[in-house]
Amino acid sequence: MHKNRGPVYYGDYLQLPKLLDSQLPLSRKFANESNGECHDEMLFIVVHQVYELWFKQILHDLDAILATFNKTYVPESELSSVVQKLERIKKIQTLLIGQFDVLETMTPMDFLEFRDLLIPASGFQSVQFREIEIKLGLNTNDRQHVDREFFLGRLSETDRAKLTDLETSPSLLKLVEGWLERIPFTKMDNFNFWDEYQKSIQTILKDDEEIILRNSASLSEVQKNIQLENLSVTRTTFKSLFDKIAHDELVVNKQRRLSQSAILNALFIMLYRDESMLALPFQVLTSMMDIDENFTTWRYRHALLAQRMLGTKIGTGGSSGHQYLKRAADNNRVFVDLFNLSTFLIPRSRLPVLPPEVKKQLNFNV
Numbered sequence: 001m002h003k004n005r006g007p008v009y010y011g012d013y014l015q016l017p018k019l020l021d022s023q024l025p026l027s028r029k030f031a032n033e034s035n036g037e038c039h040d041e042m043l044f045i046v047v048h049q050v051y052e053l054w055f056k057q058i059l060h061d062l063d064a065i066l067a068t069f070n071k072t073y074v075p076e077s078e079l080s081s082v083v084q085k086l087e088r089i090k091k092i093q094t095l096l097i098g099q100f101d102v103l104e105t106m107t108p109m110d111f112l113e114f115r116d117l118l119i120p121a122s123g124f125q126s127v128q129f130r131e132i133e134i135k136l137g138l139n140t141n142d143r144q145h146v147d148r149e150f151f152l153g154r155l156s157e158t159d160r161a162k163l164t165d166l167e168t169s170p171s172l173l174k175l176v177e178g179w180l181e182r183i184p185f186t187k188m189d190n191f192n193f194w195d196e197y198q199k200s201i202q203t204i205l206k207d208d209e210e211i212i213l214r215n216s217a218s219l220s221e222v223q224k225n226i227q228l229e230n231l232s233v234t235r236t237t238f239k240s241l242f243d244k245i246a247h248d249e250l251v252v253n254k255q256r257r258l259s260q261s262a263i264l265n266a267l268f269i270m271l272y273r274d275e276s277m278l279a280l281p282f283q284v285l286t287s288m289m290d291i292d293e294n295f296t297t298w299r300y301r302h303a304l305l306a307q308r309m310l311g312t313k314i315g316t317g318g319s320s321g322h323q324y325l326k327r328a329a330d331n332n333r334v335f336v337d338l339f340n341l342s343t344f345l346i347p348r349s350r351l352p353v354l355p356p357e358v359k360k361q362l363n364f365n366v
């Protein structure tokens, strides 16, 4: 434990003079006889500053999580600390989404009073927001070309270089991919889990086909064929999980991001999360999905805020405003592969029974 060597004063410790002297409305600076300071610009500044402080805390926690996953072996004790930090990020995100309620007490007319003074500054220049995106796993090349041009062009050279450099470090997505790939259990002596799993899937699909054919008396030929076609699509989707070439093609087309073995092991965790050893890994994956979902919710909420304030006007950063932000909400996802794992889940009753020695290991009885 650290020992204090002298008295501490609240305002000094929190650097309050600096912090509370950092709200400088431009409408005050440029006030004249006909236009005074705009009352709501203070709210606009405070809300943005609070966001940036929370971004700082998210980055602080994210760095610790990245350091843990950067190890070749992640012990159980460190995994629970990762879950705790991921949960904290989720709580912060709840605040971030809620804060829009406060900002929306400013009316569009009040915003118009000082909006033009901000040009060309905009959230495009929030370096911390980009850092969070990059550290999670969203790189410049993952974005649509037109969006890339917009926000890169708005950054200072120093900030652009900083972010470009950051993109060369492994992101959470990449590190978690490596961690998932290293998880054992699915291939052990005399037991190849995925062979067993594929057999279960084939039985399920065969049963589905029989149901369609059995009920075909009540279906028209067209309806029956549509159902059989849908089933064939499901078959192909399942096949893409086990066929490396098909999987890699989806990665090239940006439809999947994680490697095949990482996806398979994540699926194993989802299927057998009740086994003691998989409980924490399951929580890690679930929290990462929650964080991805919360960011998407934030993006939609922010896009609606922009529409409410600007209608169809362009943003101060020069983008199409609401349209751009809505597109970013749709596209800028990180852990979408984890969401799509649900496609491959099968009922518990159809799961392959794990051999006793695998079950023992999964329950810490080595």
Ligand code: HEM
Pocket (backbone or CB within 6 Å): 047, 048, 051, 052, 103, 111, 121, 122, 123, 124, 126, 129, 151, 302, 305, 306, 309, 310, 314, 315, 316, 317, 318, 319, 320, 321, 322, 324, 325, 328
């Ligand atoms: C009146 C309130 C706000 C309006 C009208 C607004 C509008 C916009 C618009 C139109 C953009 C697109 C870039 C541009 O062309 O300017 C943008 C981007 C952005 N804004 Fe806001 N914003 C507001 C408040 C906030 C707040 C409180 C934050 C919190 C930090 C924020 C963070 C961002 C970020 C991070 C981006 C970049 C998003 C991306 O590229 O995916 N904005 N904003």
